[in-house]
Amino acid sequence: MDSRATFITFATSDLDAARSFYVDGLGWTPTLDVPEEILFFQVGHGLMLGLFYAPKFAEDLGGPARIVTPVNGVTLSHNVSSPAEVDRVIAQALAAGANLVKPPQQAAFGGYHGHFADPNGVIWEVAHNPGWAVDADGTVRLDAIEE
Secondary structure (H helix, E strand, O other): OOOOOOEEEEEEOOHHHHHHHHHHHOOOOOOEEEOOOEEEEEEEOOEEEEEEEHHHHHHHHOOOHHHOOOOOOOEEEEEOOOHHHHHHHHHHHHHOOOEEEEEEEEOOOOOEEEEEEOOOOOEEEEEEOOOOEEOOOOOEEOOOOOO
16 A cells, blocks of 8 residues: 555534535635535645545444544644744634634744634644645655745
């Protein structure tokens, strides 16, 4: 198996709230939107984010609804070009209905970041990290230096 992921999918108890947040609040365009079932968004080079209505998620796994648990111990990260952009994205998310988890601030890794949770509890980190870079082919470099 190659070390890559093409879909990250979360069960969501309120698909309508997720749609309102991501589409209406953040302005994202769904790649696929099946009402009362699933939303897919292209979130990176070859990477989709799926928000799957929890009862349908459990059904797809072939198990009882109890197999669906709240999202726990996971963050999705959105890296931006400056601390001001971190502040702007966090403010946009809060205006769209996100809950503030950690206000934007200097980070231990040398950058600047903050965290919010979407209406279903998915935690997003918005970060400016001067040590990251993403090459044209999608390779992430952790040794980048701002010029």
